[in-house]
């Protein structure tokens with residue numbers, strides 16, 4: 542089938558929830574993908590920070606094939622060997638205590654919100670059910686997570702929204718202090734805001750949040766769905782800051798493209814859940830966790846992390862060297878970078894695509910760069926060259 546044939550059928554049968562680009566991607570290898578008409582693209586969005594080992598990684602393919610031959614799915618009513626193994630890895634890397642598995646970022650955050658409420662309920666402090674979240678954040682599309690998301694455009698038309706969320710300004714500790722009450726249960730945020738425009742938190746801000754949580758006896762939740770799994774140059778973004786959470790959520794990169802999410806919590810916070818309190822049929826199933834095991838092993842290797850850091854610095858330097866008076870700022874951590882412009886970048890995204898470079902915005906004026914973490918310098922040079930050419934055409 543050609544691009545056109547796939548698109549025509551899609552328009553007829555697939556629900557209209559995405560503003561899609563007019564191509565259908567049918568094959569990928571490493572940092573490259575091909576559309577149904579055979580055109581090649583350098584993929585600098587990687588399924589939006591998902592394909593951390595690029596496309597069709599040999600190691601991930603092998604483990605998926607092996608696991609598929611042994612066992613695809615069993616209920617969580619039984620112990621699942623690869624789930625137990627990846628839980629051990631994540632717990633050891635994170636310094637937290639227990640892992641819960643699900644299928645997506647929204648589901649991981651939903652679990653974090655439920656765990657927070659149940660934790661205080663079990664402590665006979667059910668009044669503590671309010672979570673401080675942040676403007677311009679993004680936490681998912683379920684009713685609770687879209688409410689936690691501090692962007693009205695995602696909430697419009699879905700009222701009534703669940704109660705229990707209040708919104709502070711990111712990197713503004715005073716705005717957080719003002720919202721603390723006897724009902725506050727947790728503070729939830731991304732260490733680097735992704736969808737909101739690639740905004741890294743200030744270290745002092747995160748340190749202060751930790752101090753407030755300790756002082757108030759409330760939980761600090763990091764949503765690492767986008768900025769976790771090595772993206773910022775450390776396995777968890779909070780490790781770049783030296784600030785430890787009580788709960789952390791993961792998805793996107795955890796399966797390198799295989800759908801899986803997770804929530805990790807300290808042993809203390811994890812006491813909030815008892816058997817029957819929360820569940821997910823597919824969560825942590827053998828296929829997903831077999832893949833996640835290899836992925837976590839690969840990405841957590843200190844040499845791999847070091848390389849990501851270096852590549853991130855190299856990409857940031859290369860972007861910083863671009864001379865264009867429409868660029869306001871290049872910012873980010875590791876291989877989670879954003880270039881902010883003084884204009885809407887919609888058309889620039891299209892020009893890049895036509896020239897064979899896939900990129901996506903983070904908000905209307907920020908171009909986001911979240912390529913595979915095993916990208917190389919040559920591919921970075923190629924992407925930057927195409928980006929520069931596109932800038933010249935962009936009026």
Ligand SMILES: Cc1ncc(COP(=O)(O)O)c(C=O)c1O
Pocket residue numbers: 644645646647648650679680681682731735736764765766767768792793
């Ligand atoms: C920080 C963050 N949290 C949660 C989500 C939601 O993840 P999912 O789309 O897997 O539900 C996203 C998705 O972009 C995200 O960036």
